[in-house]
Amino acid sequence: MSYLLSDLSRSLRAAAARGRDATPAPVRRVLARPVAHGAAMLVVATALLALWGPLSYNGYVLQLVCLYAVATLGLNITTGYAGALSLGQGASFAIGAYVTAVLVVSHGWPIWAALPVAALAGLAAGALAGFPAGRLGAIGLAMMSLGLMLVVNDMLIQFQSVTGGNNGLSGIDARLWFGGEPVSTPWVVAIVIVVVASVSYWLHARYRTSRLGRATVAVRDEPIGASALGVSGYLTKVVAFAAGSALGALSGGLFSYLSAYISPDAFSSNLSILFLVMVVLGGSGSRLGPVVGAVLLVLIPLRLDEYPHLNNLLYGALLIVLMRLRPRGLFSRTAAPAPQALRDLAATPEVEVPERAPGEPILRVTDLRRSFGGVDALGGVSMELRRGEIVGLIGPNGSGKTTLLNVVSGHYPPTAGRITLHGTDLGGLGAAAVARRGVSRTFQTPKTFPGMSIEEHLALPAVHGERDQAMRDACRRGALTLLELGGLDPHDPAAGMRESREMSHGRLRFLEAAMALGTCPEVLLLDEPAAGLSATEIEGFERVVSDVAAAGVAVVIVEHHLDMISRLVDRVVVLDLGKVLWEGDPGDLHDVDSVRAAYMGVA
Amino acid sequence: MHEFLQTVLVPGLADGAIYGLVAVGFATLFTTTGVINFAHGQMVMLMSMSVLVAVGAGLPVWLAYVAALAVMVVVALTVEWTAVRPFVQSGQSASWLLSTLAVSVVLAELLAVPYSGESRNFTYGVSKHRFDLAGLAVSPAELTAVAALFGVAGLLLLFYRRTRVGLELRAIADDLDGAEAIGISRARASQIATVLSALVAAVTGVLVASTQLVTPSLGMSYTFYGFVATAIGGMGSIGGAVVGGLVIGVVSQFAGVHVGSLTVNLTVFLLLALVYVVRPHGLFGAAPVRAV
Known part of the structure; x- marks a missing residue:
């Protein structure tokens, strides 16, 4: 299995490299842009849709792949980029599905208004869950999101006057205006699904190459090293949780439209795990991997649907095998380009080196003490x-x-004593704050x-x-x-x-x-x-x-x-x-x- | 007052004892391997279901228990090999979270095969017939649950402090490389810890089955409740697990009786959030001294 997987990814990579070498540089630069990938996905999906028609079985599967891909891309922001394992993507999906359904069924909202509100609801839920969770390690985050999943399932039944309880909600039709007639053609929903999926891919890839995304990945890989560069971790995790959850909810909203009927049964805790397996299989943190994971894990299970239990056993077994043999998934490369940084650096002019001449004092350490338990690692250092x-x-x-370096750089708070930079006190500041002041x-x-x-x-x-x-x-x-x-x-x-x-x-x-x-x-x-x-x-x-x-x-x-x-x-x-x-x-x-x-x- | 004791405290402590036992099971594995087994809740259900299935297949009850224990040990060793050992004291929590979660998915699905996942009555454990004790109606099963919590926790504490094997397990926990350098086997330590934790799950499973209907789909909820108990008590602390479990039992029972049964998960979730905001390392856990 492991050979199979690594062979597959190696030949994919080799083919990609051959293709890269054969294309001229300007074309290559355009093709490397996320917007090009997103546009390609849009064209391919629309063409397939036109070929099969949105009401055919193939057309339905295509829409299912697209909408699951949206949730998976969202989870990739949370789990792949930020490294915060979320077992709650199914909860965001359910929230989005129900917000959409309630807005449409009870209030007659149009599709262009219902879906953004669903995404906002997911954003809020993600931020709320991520807010205390931003201080936690991976375990705490996983448990908070698992808990959220259990709670959301209960709440769907608890508020049955709104959600329809176990009976669910039906008649989720696409409208073009508030209180308008439902549109008769299935093309509206199909096109919306395909467009949202492509735009989501683009947003998710842009997130990774943005300054925030880069900081997010740095904190995932090495939080201490990131703080020494002035990047603080807390916010990157909360934002990633919120953004991932927003895409999850958006995906749930699309699901509502596609199924036209939803009930709590559709949102079991296995759904969260399914999204997670999609991300891990495709390659957690890579940009293209989650899409591939979503495609594979929608298509393969549909073939096995007639055998009960087999699908969930397959997800579980696949995840076990992946974690033992190829934990980084099919697309294991998580690096992103930032060519401007290298270009800027390469263009630095030669400088005239002046004579070394120490100037006025800038950093002063006064009677600095730091103890670990009973050990005085620093017993009053002044310099x-x-x-x-x-x-x-x-x-x-x-x-x-x-220890002296660690205390001055803010990685440990001093037990006693003062550190001043240009006369302002650094004691008690965190490492990232100290770094931003020029240390x-x-x-x-x-x-x-x-x-x-x-x-x-x-x-x-x-x-x-x-x-x-x-x-x-x-x-x-x-x-x-x-x-x-x-x-x-x-x-x-x-x-x-x-x-x-x-x-x-x-x-x-x-x-x-x-x-x-x-x-x-x-x-x-x-x-x-x-x-x-x-x-x-x-x-x-x-x-x-x-x-x-x-x-x-x-x-x-x-x-x-x-x-x-x-x-x-x-x-x-x-x-x-x-x-x-x-x-x-x-x-x-x-x-x-x-x-x-x-x-x-x-x- | 009597009302509170009867409807909240007695059943709450009994449930809490079970959550505490789940948390003790977590701690048993965690102290040695640094892994929290997300499939532990499924292991609890596996015990109850194994006894049910074995008796259903015509085995006498004592033999059914023996068979169930054998299943537990075999499954535990398999889980250890696939999902625990590669990540012993590795610090890569995302890896073992996913691998034990995967085991949980597989076990949950297997548990849904017999009886189509429906709830069953279990009559081969401790009696659940209530009798009068100082004016309160309590069942032997409820009393046994609380006694088992303290008994198991006490035995484990003795084991870690007084026996050579217990000491070796703690050595692996403190310094994996150092322990291996003086000849303590990581694989064996991880196996012992996993089997011990499975035995705790076996006791828990019998008590779960004795106090309520056996619902195979509840495994994940036990994992969650047990984890909240762990978070309250502090990771890896057995004493903390006991306290945390009992607290959750009473609080969730109170919410169930006085607010509504659908708010139980919500209450426990809010409790977890509160712990993380107020005391992220739990009542008895300590923040790491050195990070850099």
Whole structure:
């Protein structure tokens, strides 16, 4: 099964690559746009509809595929892009179906008004469920959405004066005006379904390539790394929940029109799971995958409909097999293009590097303390950092170097003490807020985003606040040099489209540092940047750090590589057991007895 | 007051004991493997249904119980192999959520095959005939449910603290690589935890069948209620599971009697939302100390 699936996807990918190479570049650019895919879907579906007629069995199946695809695309926003597993897409579907049915049957609303209201109802329900759920991990979200499913099913029966209870609602006809006569042709509903499906595809693909979508995927892949770039996670999850639920409700509204009769039986909890299997089979987080999943899982079960129980057993078994053998689905690529970021970077002009001259103090840490349980990782650290200065932070393992970076960058709140940037207090701000004020950092193990393309990594960081042009140029130049050091040619668009999960550790280190420079920080914190790099790479890295410092970026560098420290830094701070042991010129470091004692245990 | 005790507290505590047992079953698997088994509610129903089917096939009741337990162990080991072991302490919650959910779908569908999924009366468990106890009508089944909750929780706590195997399971939970490095088998630990959790499900299944009609489609609801109990108590805490279960039992019974039976799920859902807003790590759970 696994071979079959991976063979299938490999040959699909190979065919796509052959097709790509055979088309001229401008055509390729147009074809890569989501709007082209959406238009192609619209043309194909309309042609098939014209061929079969909307009332034929094939025509009905086509409409069913289209409307299920809408719910599946919505779930892909929630589960694929945001990584929030939702067991409640069936609930949104039911809400949309009933809102539409009630508006049409009891109030005679036209189709163009009923469907948007259904989508809005889904949006509201999704936002409501996502609001507390935005703080939760995957498990909490899954359970909240499961609960919502159970509740919605109860409520359909509870409010029977509105919903018709177990009897359901019938006579859901398409109208063109409030209180008008139902239209007699089935073409109206059929065309609406096909158009909505194509537009939904386009919206869902645009969501992914928008700034919000990129942030959403970054938070899914690596929330801590995202927060270090100033991207906060809470809102991306809530918005994804709401948007996904809106599409689910829209799909339910279309279902109402297609069936003309609905009852609670049509909305069992298996429906939610069906949508989930469609997304996972197609490829959660990919743009085309969910459509394929919806097509397959509408067509195959229709063939098995005559055997009871078989369909649900098939969904379950398929999901088990997928999770064991191909958890990322048929279309496993989740990266999206962001060519502008790479183009901008490649176009950065050469800059004149001024002489390094540390300026006025900008970051001040006063008596900073941080304890974990009974351990005082930081026992009162005070230091200051000047504009354009490079400070080396060294000390034995467990001396509190990384904790100091984590507290300054807002990843841990301080237990006591003050951190000020330009005189304003940073203590108590979250990591994303600290990053937006101009403090950027890297981590010991690079925190990059495995499911995103290199281009997207570079498009993610944004510059917040005022920076002079020389500093911006220096940061961009530095980022470009880092990419080149990491073996990435910024003029090669194919390289920019690779997913970072395929890259080696060393390259990710350069990519992460390039992202940190992408925010053009006032303060740059580097946590063991040289670990695992070759001598030439270290040399290149040093030059970049030195150049951006010369342009005014203040740098703190935690490193065990003492040669690098003595070549690069203006000042060394030695930490031991959470306190500053010594501070001074790197040239004097080896002559200090207390430092030697801390490192080597001899006086 | 007597009215409240009789219509809310007694049945509420009995139901709550069952939700608590579901939550204890979750905790048993979760502490060792870091996996919450979404199919646990189906495992509970599987026990009741297996006994029913075995007796229906003509087996004597004691043999039916033996057969049902054998089914539980075999199914548990299969579930462990397909849906739990690949994700032991992996931190990838989306993966095991989906894999155990898939198992739940399969089990739910299989449970709907005998008797076409209709409710059945179960007369082979603890008696549900009520007698008078200090002025309240209670059944042996209800008393047994509450006793079983505390008994099972107590035994498990002893097992984790006093036996070598229990200690090994906790070691796997604390540090998978470290535990494997000193020779504790991840596969065996995961198997033991899954079978233990299935045995808790077996006890729960008998009690569910003894206190109410056996409705095979209720598996997912038990999973949800048990999870809300877990969320109230705190993930992986057995004591928390006991408290959480009893709280939900009484609250949902109160809603069912005084508001309406269709508002029970809603009440439990709102309770879950409240817990997440007020105390996201539950009463006895702790927020992780280090994240970066």
